[in-house]
Amino acid sequence: MSSLETRSGWSVIRVEGISHSYSIANSxxxxxxxxxxxxxxxxxxxxxxxxxxxKSTLLNIMAGLIKPTKGxxxxxxxxxxxPQPGTISYVFQNPLLLPWRTVIDNVGLGLELxxxxxxxxxxxxxxxxxxxxxxxxxxxxxxxxxxxMQQRVAIARALAVNPEILLMDEPFGALDEQTRLMLGxxxxxxxxxxxxxxxxxxxxxxxxxxxxxxxxxxxARPGRIIDVVDIDVERPRDPESEGVQKVRRELWLxxxxxxxx
Amino acid sequence: xxxxxxALSLLQRVVxxxxxxxxxxxSLDFLVRVGWxxxxxxxxxxxxxxxxxxxxxxPEVPHGFISNYLTTLYTxxxxxxxxxxxxxxxxxxxxxxxxxxxxxxPLILAFFAIPAVILYPAIVLLFGxxxxxxxxxxxxxxxxxxxxxxxxxxxxxxWGYLRMARVFTNSVSKIFVKVAIPSIFPILTTxxxxxxxxxxxxxxxxxxxxxxxxxxxxxxxxNTTFRTPIMYAAxxxxxxxxxxxxxxxxxxxxxxxxxxxxx
Numbered sequence: 001m002s003s004l005e006t007r008s009g010w011s012v013i014r015v016e017g018i019s020h021s022y023s024i025a026n027s028x029x030x031x032x033x034x035x036x037x038x039x040x041x042x043x044x045x046x047x048x049x050x051x052x053x054x055k056s057t058l059l060n061i062m063a064g065l066i067k068p069t070k071g072x073x074x075x076x077x078x079x080x081x082x083p084q085p086g087t088i089s090y091v092f093q094n095p096l097l098l099p100w101r102t103v104i105d106n107v108g109l110g111l112e113l114x115x116x117x118x119x120x121x122x123x124x125x126x127x128x129x130x131x132x133x134x135x136x137x138x139x140x141x142x143x144x145x146x147x148x149m150q151q152r153v154a155i156a157r158a159l160a161v162n163p164e165i166l167l168m169d170e171p172f173g174a175l176d177e178q179t180r181l182m183l184g185x186x187x188x189x190x191x192x193x194x195x196x197x198x199x200x201x202x203x204x205x206x207x208x209x210x211x212x213x214x215x216x217x218x219x220a221r222p223g224r225i226i227d228v229v230d231i232d233v234e235r236p237r238d239p240e241s242e243g244v245q246k247v248r249r250e251l252w253l254x255x256x257x258x259x260x261x
Numbered sequence: 262x263x264x265x266x267x268a269l270s271l272l273q274r275v276v277x278x279x280x281x282x283x284x285x286x287x288s289l290d291f292l293v294r295v296g297w298x299x300x301x302x303x304x305x306x307x308x309x310x311x312x313x314x315x316x317x318x319x320p321e322v323p324h325g326f327i328s329n330y331l332t333t334l335y336t337x338x339x340x341x342x343x344x345x346x347x348x349x350x351x352x353x354x355x356x357x358x359x360x361x362x363x364x365x366x367p368l369i370l371a372f373f374a375i376p377a378v379i380l381y382p383a384i385v386l387l388f389g390x391x392x393x394x395x396x397x398x399x400x401x402x403x404x405x406x407x408x409x410x411x412x413x414x415x416x417x418x419x420w421g422y423l424r425m426a427r428v429f430t431n432s433v434s435k436i437f438v439k440v441a442i443p444s445i446f447p448i449l450t451t452x453x454x455x456x457x458x459x460x461x462x463x464x465x466x467x468x469x470x471x472x473x474x475x476x477x478x479x480x481x482x483x484n485t486t487f488r489t490p491i492m493y494a495a496x497x498x499x500x501x502x503x504x505x506x507x508x509x510x511x512x513x514x515x516x517x518x519x520x521x522x523x524x
Contacts, residue, residue: 110429
């Protein structure tokens with residue numbers, strides 16, 4: 001039983017009073033202001049907000065990649081002071097695949113860095129390649145794949161280390177709409193299959209409405225949480241269904257209020 | 262089939278170079294034979310080939326060919342290991358520490374601009390005429406180009422890769438070995454190639470100026486004792502060794518670059 005399973009029903013991630021500022025060209029930018037939120041185990045928690053509101057900064061702080069100016073993040077009962085290999089995995093907007101490695105070696109990178117033996121990592125990597133629909137592509141190089149396929153490899157790489165929490169920073173942001181829709185459906189299926197806790201940052205209200213169990217809406221900079229919306233549309237969801245569209249409209253109204261329109 | 266094609270394409274690439282080299286050598290041979298160039302200045306091709314063929318068994322060669330050749334290779338290897346051991350960490354330190362970079366990088370650039378061989382008399386006074394002084398000169402000549410090129414290579418480092426790898430491990434050395442070094446490998450091979458070539462030059466020059474053994478010494482000894490065929494045979498061996506090193510690095514570089522296609 002993992003450390004998180006013992007806390008089932010508890011908050012896996014607790015963000016407490018996070019504020020963050022940084023300097024650019026002698027001026028101080030306040031990115032986040034007193035952000036607090038909780039994410040439960042197994043949730044698909046999405047953060048939306050206007051451009052530059054600090055969504056990605058907040059995710060990086062949760063991942064331990066950025067130290068906040070003020071406040072704390074507690075993951076699985078422990079204060080976050082840096083990255084947490086094995087507990088938290090991260091999917092970046094850019095797939096960041098290593099071009100000199102084949103697809104299977106990219107998927108196995110996290111396992112390799114964790115010291116897993118070659119045979120085992122090959123077996124696990126093949127399993128996750130199958131999960132993201134890329135069986136048969138294992139010996140290709142990243143440059144031979146489309147943008148959507150590269151992002152699938154990045155998702156497989158993040159999942160292959162069997163993290164308890166998956167953080168995703170606009171992973172479909174650079175893709176065309178058709179690919180986004182397909183990957184969104186795949187991600188929904190993978191999440192239902194794996195039951196991982198997912199924290200997902202996106203610009204797309206449709207994606208947020210379709211994928212999430214809850215959505216945090218952030219204000220313009222300095223980012224604050226202005227509302228957290230529960231989404232109880234039944235799964236499997238249809239992105240065109242009235243339920244999902246209704247949530248999308250609701251999120252848009254809240255977002256507009258956050259921007260101040 | 263593929264191997265046959267690549268061998269053919271290599272042959273096609275090399276043939277023009279071989280024709281030019283053969284043309285130059287045959288022209289020199291002709292000029293020697295007709296008396297326009299003295300045999301003391303340049304041997305005929307058959308004399309040169311004979312000197313090369315009998316190099317290993319020629320009793321005239323001080324210490325024998327093998328000892329001279331191995332001494333040079335050993336000296337270059339030691340000097341290059343020092344160049345790598347000092348050069349690579351220094352380059353990383355210069356990239357990571359702006360203060361150090363601002364102080365030391367202009368000095369390294371300035372040092373690269375001066376002919377380091379001018380310091381050789383001082384080095385000989387310090388280390389004597391044994392291999393230590395050749396190692397020192399090789400390091401002084403090889404270190405600046407390696408540091409300058411590696412520092413440049415590190416500016417191509419994709420910090421996103423390091424951030425991604427950081428999510429999977431807390432081990433800086435693993436990130437360094439599995440991600441950072443491979444990501445700059447194509448440019449790093451160029452830096453190592455330059456560093457080795459310059460180190461080789463430094464060692465050979467050191468051996469030519471003040472030494473009792475080594476390929477540079479043989480060239481210098483052949484020159485001062487008018488054993489011209491031996492001098493040229495030693496020169497040819499040095500050239501072929503340098504070419505072999507260069508070709509090895511080029512092959513390595515091509516292999517790696519083939520895989521480093523930009524996303």
